[in-house]
Amino acid sequence: MKKIIHNKIIILGSGPAGYTAAIYSSRANLKPFLITGNNKGGQLMNTNEIENWPGDVNTVSGTDLINRMHRQALKFNTKVISDHIISVKLSEKPFFMIGEKNIYTSDALIIATGANPRFLGLESEHTFKGKGVSTCAICDGFFYKNKEVAVVGGGNTAIEETLYLSNFVHKIHLVHRRDHFRAEKILISRLTKKIEEKKVILHLNCTISEILGNSFGVDSILIKKNTYLNEKILKIMVSGVFISIGYTPNTSLFINQLDMKDNYIKILYGQHGNHTQTSIPGVFAAGDVTDHVYRQAITSSASGCMAALDSERYLNSINL
Numbered sequence: 647m648k649k650i651i652h653n654k655i656i657i658l659g660s661g662p663a664g665y666t667a668a669i670y671s672s673r674a675n676l677k678p679f680l681i682t683g684n685n686k687g688g689q690l691m692n693t694n695e696i697e698n699w700p701g702d703v704n705t706v707s708g709t710d711l712i713n714r715m716h717r718q719a720l721k722f723n724t725k726v727i728s729d730h731i732i733s734v735k736l737s738e739k740p741f742f743m744i745g746e747k748n749i750y751t752s753d754a755l756i757i758a759t760g761a762n763p764r765f766l767g768l769e770s771e772h773t774f775k776g777k778g779v780s781t782c783a784i785c786d787g788f789f790y791k792n793k794e795v796a797v798v799g800g801g802n803t804a805i806e807e808t809l810y811l812s813n814f815v816h817k818i819h820l821v822h823r824r825d826h827f828r829a830e831k832i833l834i835s836r837l838t839k840k841i842e843e844k845k846v847i848l849h850l851n852c853t854i855s856e857i858l859g860n861s862f863g864v865d866s867i868l869i870k871k872n873t874y875l876n877e878k879i880l881k882i883m884v885s886g887v888f889i890s891i892g893y894t895p896n897t898s899l900f901i902n903q904l905d906m907k908d909n910y911i912k913i914l915y916g917q918h919g920n921h922t923q924t925s926i927p928g929v930f931a932a933g934d935v936t937d938h939v940y941r942q943a944i945t946s947s948a949s950g951c952m953a954a955l956d957s958e959r960y961l962n963s964i965n966l
Contacts, residue, residue, distance in 0.1 A: 652740065652751045653679045655957055658731060659758030661688025662943045663933025665715035666950030667756045667957075672722030674958045679752075680719065681745065684730045687712040688760040689934075690943055699943065711943070736903045736926050753964070754928050754957040757900065757911065758950060761893040761934035761941070766798065770857040771889070778864025778886045779857060783807035790886045792816050796867055798854060799890035805829040805837050807890050812845045819882055821849045821869055855879065857887055895935045904929065911935050922953040923960075930956050 657667050660682040671678040685691075690708035697705050719726065729745040736742075740751040763781035765771050771779055780786040783797070784807075791814045797807055800822035808820050818840075827834055840846040849869055856868040864887055871878040895910050905912045905925035913936050914923045922930040932953040933946035 648745075648748050650749045650751065651679075653677070653725075654752065654961060655679070655754040655756070656681060656741075656743070656750055656752035657756045657758060658743075659683055659688065659760055659933065659935075660686050660716075660726075661690055661712070661758060661760050661933060661946060662715065663758035663760070663946040663950035663953070664688075664756070665712070665719050666947040667758060667932060667954040668719040668724040668726075669715070669722060670951050670954030671756075671957065672719065672724045674954070676958060676961065677723060677725070679725045679727055679750070681727045681729050681731060681743075681750070683759060685760070685762075686728075689762075696943065708943075731899065734899050734903065736900070736929055739928065741929065754961050755930070756922075756950075756953045756957055757897075757924070757929065757931040757935055758933045758946075758953070759896040759899075759935055760946075761895040763889065764892050764894055765889055766854060766891070768854070768857060770859075771887075774857055774859055774864050774887075777862075778859060779889065780886065781889050783810050783888050783890075786886070786888075787811050787814070790815050793885040794883065795819070795886040795888065796821055796854070796882065796884045797888045797890055798822075799892075800824055800827045800829065801890070801892065802829045802833060803892070804890035805833040807888055808846060809833070809836055809840065811888070812840050817844075818846045819849055819867075819884060820846055821852050821854055821867075823851065823853050823872075825850045849880075852880075854887070893934065893938070893941065895938075897935055904931075908938070910938055919959060920956050922949060922956045928957075928960055928964075930960075 655676050655678045657664050657680045668678050668680045690712050729747045731743045731745050733744045741755045743750040794817045795815050796819040798821045852869045852871045854867050855870045858866045866883045869880050911931040924931050930953040932949035
């Protein structure tokens, strides 16, 4: 039978936003509970090398960085709970959360459940996930040195990953379903140079219809060129496919309970504090559940800090 456990403040999510919120809440003597969820550490756990974390002159892995955050949260007496929340009720106070292991209630709640990369929806895409199909060039690009690969997408992430891969792969096939890119002009300018150098081959108005391979991994893709008159299928030999078509925020638990836009939780962005408050007082959100633009570990951590400070002020205001 599940136990009902109450705490003054609960944090959902164990990525940079969640752990930073925990560290700041703990230092405010709020004694937070952090519930990790099934994806412990979030997307950062899939990042092999981080070179832009302030204060780390040497490269740090995502796993190491999360482990350091975890130890720091424990140092300040955060209680880290390994559980996954399957439903919530935020219309009444205290807030109510049902986990796979136990039931939790809290007076304040910080949502930092992150986001997951989107996929194309092909069965073969999942067949070869980890065997040539990747959603992170920075994580997996090293394995394709001097090889031919494909990148799918037309936004900033797709162009950034293409430029990154161009430093060490032999050739990149950039597949985009439209005839123009949504990326920033400076990125498109850099991409144009790579195209002129024949490092990148464009496939516009195209979609991947199948990913092919064998027990060793991906060896080719079938792309479908959409024209006004007919559809042309082209087979391209590649060793890897990088899917860069955006992210889906992990907010399904909060649909019809919190105000959202495009499934991202809306927050106040207040000029005088309360920046991270959602449409329900006492419920705060931080990290990729609110951010579809920056999606960086450092910006997630910053918003986790703000959520902790906002929740502290909220709890003080209700005299708890």
